[in-house]
Amino acid sequence: MNKIQKKIWMLAMVVLVFMSAIWIALTYYNHKTQSQYNNILQRYLGFNEVSIASQQLVTDLNNYLLLPSPANLENISHSKEKIRNAKYEVYKLKNAENDFALTNYLNLIDSLMETADRALLFQSEKETEDSAKEFSEATRISMYISETSLTLLDKELKTYELMYRGIIAQSKELNKLGVWLFLLVTSLSMLLTYWISLSITRPVENLTRAANELSKGRFDLQIKVDSNDEIAFLAKTFDHMRVNINNLISEIQEKAQLEHELQQNKLLLQESQLISLQSQINPHFLFNTLNTLSKKAYLEGSEETSDMIVNVAGLLRYSLKRLDRAVTLFEEVAVLKQYIDIQKARFTERLQLHIEVDDACLGVQIPGLTLQPIIENAVIHAVEPEENGGVIWFRISDDGDKVRIEIEDDGSGMPEEKIRQILEGQQVIQTGGHSTGIGLSNVVKRLRLFYENEDVLEIQSEMGCGTKVVLNIPKTRRDGHHDKTPDRG
Incomplete structure (x- = not known):
């Protein structure tokens, strides 16, 4: 006591x-x-x-x-x-x-x-x-x-x-x-x-005056309370905090200049990397080339090849232009279908996809290129390793004030350690070498940053029983933005 x-x-x-x-x-x-x-x-x-x-x-x-x-x-x-x-x-x-x-x-x-x-x-x-x-x-x-x-x-x-x-x-x-x-x-x-209240309130008043001085930025005044109870211990701790804050402010001021210089150097490095990337490949040139190949294949009677090239061009254009901003679920589903068409050309009957979509939910905002990496992960781990291929279920349903998105496969499942690494945002190396480079960990980070919510994504999996990735997408973001039904015209 x-x-x-x-x-x-x-x-x-x-x-x-x-x-x-x-x-x-x-x-x-x-x-x-x-x-x-x-x-x-x-x-x-x-x-x-x-x-x-x-x-x-x-x-x-x-x-x-x-x-x-x-x-x-x-x-x-x-x-x-x-x-x-x-x-x-x-x-x-x-x-x-x-x-x-x-x-x-x-x-x-x-x-x-x-x-x-x-x-x-x-x-x-x-x-x-x-x-x-x-x-x-x-x-x-x-x-x-x-x-x-x-x-x-x-x-x-x-x-x-x-x-x-x-x-x-x-x-x-x-x-x-x-x-x-x-x-x-x-x-x-x-x-x-009166005696007991005075023995409590007087140290509290001294501590309050010291806190007011700290709020004015005066970290050089010592905090001292003359009592023999817990408030004296609190005052000593508060004074220790004052010293630490004062030291921290000095350190921050010293590091501020270094951080500013480092940020400038980082911006210069990013700019140089961008210029280097643009010098290696011109996206417009690549789009024009793919369109030319598509038309040439169509004229030569290779309609399947033409459609596949169009899908690749659309997927590439989407990944380069839409990654840094929000899109609608309608756009994400359209690009997802292009990606599945490309994979079906590769796996034929080994890849089975079942889609259940509530059209009323397609106006909800979502970060660009969110669903394709999840589907890609299912293809790599549930379809590609199996001789008979696999089945993927893609569902979008209305869940009150949220939209529930489920991507489920019948693969071999995922160990708990890997699930933990993905949900903690750790980089998980894809086995097989077929990833586009945007892994599940990056998807988790982008969703949490976009919705300012830690529980937007969950993974349900057991070894030998497949994997289900569930996205709980709010219909209204914290910035007050209300999503609308997209114009399909």
């Missing part, structure tokens, strides 16, 4: 301890007050319950004397049970101060129940007059119980008045204590928070 975290945890623990202490204290006093209040209330409720139960017993006894029935007799039993329970609760309230009064009170309850039993006995023996007398006595005892209950309640009120006032005063003091504890905890928390 780092030091800043320790400071924050310390603040949280201090606040937690204070809040826990307040909660425990308030809970204790609240429980104590509640117990006192419940004790007083229980005394009041006990006397009141005895009074109500005695009156109910007299009422049920009167109903039974007027109409003896099992139901009314059952009601008397219930009332007697209630008065016994009430008596038991009142008995719990006995203490040294009310022992005499409460003993008489309990004796009255017993007298009431005995009188009720005698009334029932006389009623069962058909002694109506004696039963009525016992009922009158029970009524008198019930009224006396009610009066005694009021007397005891009044005495209890006077006895516990001081205690009740003490509870009220204690509650007020508890509220004051809660307010003072809240203010104390709030003050201590604010002081501790």
Whole structure:
């Protein structure tokens, strides 16, 4: 755990301890007050319950004397049970101060129940007059119980008045204590928070001022932060970075002149190479020568030879003029068909090509001479080495915001190491010596540069199971260019 975290945890623990202490204290006093209040209330409720139960017993006894029935007799039993329970609760309230009064009170309850039993006995023996007398006595005892209950309640009120006032005063003091504890905890928390925040923000402010100076280009000012936490380590690292940047700027300034001179020399070298290449072969002369040979072959009846020469001329013209700029898929497919016609003249039935093209996708932009090197790679590795030749599938389909191009063959497959080298842009030497010079690695580099996307091309292959090259061409480039359907007229 780092030091800043320790400071924050310390603040949280201090606040937690204070809040826990307040909660425990308030809970204790609240429980104590509640117990006192419940004790007083229980005394009041006990006397009141005895009074109500005695009156109910007299009422049920009167109903039974007027109409003896099992139901009314059952009601008397219930009332007697209630008065016994009430008596038991009142008995719990006995203490040294009310022992005499409460003993008489309990004796009255017993007298009431005995009188009720005698009334029932006389009623069962058909002694109506004696039963009525016992009922009158029970009524008198019930009224006396009610009066005694009021007397005891009044005495209890006077006895516990001081205690009740003490509870009220204690509650007020508890509220004051809660307010003072809240203010104390709030003050201590604010002081501790200020101290911890100051120990964090002050070094950050120093570091911010140093960063502002660096943004103004002042790399000669030392960055120093006085603290013993991670921000001090960050400041030392930042100062080390300042020194490195300052040294790097000096090195860049020294190398800038050398790079400029090197670039000038490179441009001169490229210009001289171009002039040398143009002096070796004139493209216009070569195109005119191929056109002348094509017409001569046609006049002599060699139409196949004428078509092949026309395809070679078109492929050569395309490779020389279109390599440095974007073309449409329509143009790429047209040149691809010319290349396949040339290869079919060489391999005849050994080369089988199946083309599935969605015409709606042919307006998408693509770097020039992208598909022909991939097809050429399939011809070299899947068709040429096999005695019976091979099959190549070429598909263009709509894939939402992209166009999916698949070039698949049934050759011997490609090892994983070679796939990795191609996708990493390493130069892979073609075996067989028939390449045009634009290999798969160059195609990968040009596609990634053109679309500014690393995942534009993928290669799926297993040894002995053929190879599939998949191009995921965006319909809209990052520069906002929208591709259009080409004009085939």
